[in-house]
Amino acid sequence: MTLSEKAWKHIRERHPELSNYDGLIKDTLARPDAILKGNLRETKAVRFTTKTHLGPEYLLVVFREEGGQKNIITAYFTSNLKRIKGEPIWKA
DSSP states (O other): OBOOHHHHHHHHHHOGGGTTOHHHHHHHHHSOSEEEEOSSSOEEEEEEESOSTTSSEEEEEEEEEETTEEEEEEEEEESOGGGOOSEEEEEO
16 A cells, blocks of 8 residues: 555645544555445545544545555545445445
8 A cells, every 4th residue: 555745745734634643544444444436446445433633533545546556545534424425345
């Protein structure tokens, strides 16, 4: 899995609440609760966590798989699963 400096900068700028959670982002991609297929060739990994400064949240990590490598595009917290769009591919 790859979290490029460009993607990490994007996440920190657009979602500053994730600045201290790079490990959780990688862990969500490695061990998600669910995987969804996006509309633009992206895939979404979702994991529920109680270990945030915001309280219990779902972490959504958006990535593309290219050449067998998972490249992270962005990530964000949400408390509302209904806002996450995508076709379910896998669920734990």
